[in-house]
Amino acid sequence: MTKIVTLPGDGIGPEICAPAVELLEHFVPGVEVEEHVFGGASIDAHGTALTDEVLAAAKTADAVLLAAVGGPKWDTTDPSAPRPEQGLLGIRKALGLYANLRPVRPLPALYDSSALKREILDGTDMLVVRELTGGIYFGEKTRTETDASDLCHYTVEEVDRIARVAFEAARGRRNLVHSVDKANVMETSRQWRQVVHEVHGADFADVQLEDQLVDSCAMQLIANPTQFDVIVTENLFGDILSDAAAMLSGSLGMLPSASLGNPDGPGLFEPVHGSAPDIAGQGVANPLAMFLSTAMLLRHGLAMETEAAALESAVDQALDAGLRTRDLGGTAGTDEAYAAVRKYL
Ligand code: NAI
Ligand code: MG
Numbered sequence: 001m002t003k004i005v006t007l008p009g010d011g012i013g014p015e016i017c018a019p020a021v022e023l024l025e026h027f028v029p030g031v032e033v034e035e036h037v038f039g040g041a042s043i044d045a046h047g048t049a050l051t052d053e054v055l056a057a058a059k060t061a062d063a064v065l066l067a068a069v070g071g072p073k074w075d076t077t078d079p080s081a082p083r084p085e086q087g088l089l090g091i092r093k094a095l096g097l098y099a100n101l102r103p104v105r106p107l108p109a110l111y112d113s114s115a116l117k118r119e120i121l122d123g124t125d126m127l128v129v130r131e132l133t134g135g136i137y138f139g140e141k142t143r144t145e146t147d148a149s150d151l152c153h154y155t156v157e158e159v160d161r162i163a164r165v166a167f168e169a170a171r172g173r174r175n176l177v178h179s180v181d182k183a184n185v186m187e188t189s190r191q192w193r194q195v196v197h198e199v200h201g202a203d204f205a206d207v208q209l210e211d212q213l214v215d216s217c218a219m220q221l222i223a224n225p226t227q228f229d230v231i232v233t234e235n236l237f238g239d240i241l242s243d244a245a246a247m248l249s250g251s252l253g254m255l256p257s258a259s260l261g262n263p264d265g266p267g268l269f270e271p272v273h274g275s276a277p278d279i280a281g282q283g284v285a286n287p288l289a290m291f292l293s294t295a296m297l298l299r300h301g302l303a304m305e306t307e308a309a310a311l312e313s314a315v316d317q318a319l320d321a322g323l324r325t326r327d328l329g330g331t332a333g334t335d336e337a338y339a340a341v342r343k344y345l
Pocket of ligand 2: 240
């Protein structure tokens with residue numbers, strides 16, 4: 001039987017998680033959904049954002065669906081106080097989730113809420129694959145009175161496995177991978193490039209591979225986003241490029257993500273946005289990023305491609321028919337948005 005662990009978290013998290021669970025139950029008959037407290041809610045109940053019990057439950061699940069954590073209640077200047085975000089980093093690390101996938105596909109119905117012109121956006125459909133557990137964020141850090149350093153370190157194995165994720169993803173898409181690095185300057189990038197080409201030559205020669213320098217990629221994302229299919233890059237570059245790419249599609253309330261790791265463990269699926277404490281409890285949160293994250297869970301977590309595509313298509317159709325939550329300039333609440341999507345299933 002399929003088991004999904006849900007972590008509603010804080011703020012609007014529980015509001016957008018509840019209808020997503022109904023969607024899961026619709027698409028996966030008999031699914032066992034196990035809900036756990038996480039983030040700020042877990043700090044209140046247990047004094048820590050991620051308990052051993054929740055981690056153990058997550059490890060036995062087929063996939064984990066996370067809404068959002070955090071809020072002013074847990075903001076503190078005390079460095080020793082527990083913080084909701086520790087739960088996010090903790091669970092990603094403990095589950096070995098080294099590949100972060102963020103699809104960017106601005107919908108024609110929402111072109112007007114993007115900062116870019118319709119002509120430039122039209123046809124944009126890309127997937128940013130970011131390495132999530134290596135590189136400069138995890139390298140040795142030093143600091144004295146007069147200097148500081150962060151070490152960028154990658155093993156061949158770390159690059160090899162993320163390259164495979166990107167090539168595999170491209171096969172189900174337009175068969176094109178841009179590998180983004182700074183090989184004209186950085187040694188880690190030169191090895192990155194070599195390893196990506198070795199993986200490509202050995203196992204993915206059917207996929208087209210292009211190398212691109214990160215500064216050029218940043219420019220091209222804004223100037224000509226339709227040229228990209230899959231972008232694969234290291235942790236720091238991916239952090240920056242994925243946020244830039246995300247803004248092509250207008251609202252934060254629309255963006256899903258998946259974090260994947262070892263093939264025998266669960267993936268983690270979550271919207272890109274936070275817990276939106278400013279609108280929590282009002283029933284006005286846009287649940288679409290959460291629904292699209294649920295679609296990614298079906299696709300990458302349960303290998304249910306048909307169902308994933310059906311859910312994505314229902315979201316598209318609801319928007320085409322005029323569904324607009326407040327963040328998209330409309331008046332629809334969370335329940336209405338859910339009902340509008342249900343209509344197209
Ligand atoms: P946020 O993403 O929660 O909100 C930014 C703005 O976007 C707010 O005005 C909010 O109302 C709006 N917004 C976000 N999601 C929305 C949705 N689904 N529907 C309608 N409007 C939406 O980011 P912010 O305000 O910087 O952070 C709030 C809290 O969330 C903080 O405690 C932060 O640490 C946490 N956070 C958690 C994340 C996670 O759980 N992955 C990611 C980012 C922030
Ligand atoms: Mg970021």
